[in-house]
Amino acid sequence: MGTLIVGEDIDLLVLMIALTPSSSDVLLLKPGKGKYAAQIFSSNQLRTSNVNLKNSILFIHAVSGCDTTSAFLGKGKGKFIKLLEKCGEVSCIAEKFDETDCTQDELFQAGGQLVLLLYGAEKSVTALNKCRFQRFNRALARPKTEVKLQTLPPTSDALAVFKIITDFVEKTRFLARFDFPSRRQLPPYLTN
Numbered sequence: 001m002g003t004l005i006v007g008e009d010i011d012l013l014v015l016m017i018a019l020t021p022s023s024s025d026v027l028l029l030k031p032g033k034g035k036y037a038a039q040i041f042s043s044n045q046l047r048t049s050n051v052n053l054k055n056s057i058l059f060i061h062a063v064s065g066c067d068t069t070s071a072f073l074g075k076g077k078g079k080f081i082k083l084l085e086k087c088g089e090v091s092c093i094a095e096k097f098d099e100t101d102c103t104q105d106e107l108f109q110a111g112g113q114l115v116l117l118l119y120g121a122e123k124s125v126t127a128l129n130k131c132r133f134q135r136f137n138r139a140l141a142r143p144k145t146e147v148k149l150q151t152l153p154p155t156s157d158a159l160a161v162f163k164i165i166t167d168f169v170e171k172t173r174f175l176a177r178f179d180f181p182s183r184r185q186l187p188p189y190l191t192n
Contacts, residue, residue: 002027010077014061016043017054052091056084059094063114073150075118087117112159119153128156 005012006029013028020026020043032038047054064080065071084090096102096110112128121131132153139147 013041014057017046017057050085052084056091056094059097115153
């Protein structure tokens with residue numbers, strides 16, 4: 001007998017895919033709202049439609065925007081999942097973020113590579129600023145079209161902020177190995 005979950009939050013679907021064992025099938029009923037009909041999702045069906053999805057779903061959920069992270073404007077979860085289906089490199093990038101011995105620089109490079117893939121950069125373009133410049137010029141070339149800077153890829157400086165975040169994650173992973181007397185709270189220099 002299977003399990004049926006009823007809910008509207010996409011987090012339920014993400015957790016269902018990531019945590020349900022292959023031997024089980026969990027169904028999610030997303031009730032209809034307005035012009036949208038009710039939908040039923042099956043954890044087994046979603047996993048078998050994309051073999052890399054189970055291993056990458058938590059990463060995709062985090063980088064595409066969730067309760068604790070910002071999203072790239074106009075690049076939702078669907079775009080990331082389509083990219084995962086189309087491009088095997090996304091799985092390798094997701095795996096890189098799961099490696100406990102991965103360096104900050106490797107995470108920074110992987111993050112930059114993901115952004116280039118997300119914005120459809122040509123293979124010859126390996127720098128975010130060049131990708132942004134090309135996208136800006138393309139947008140300028142379209143007649144009577146307003147250039148919306150927020151839809152362009154982030155700059156390498158913006159990705160540097162991402163590097164700071166990965167540095168924090170790395171420190172947190174390291175500190176999690178130790179049992180601090182105050183119920184595993186992080187030291188003050190990491191919380192300020």
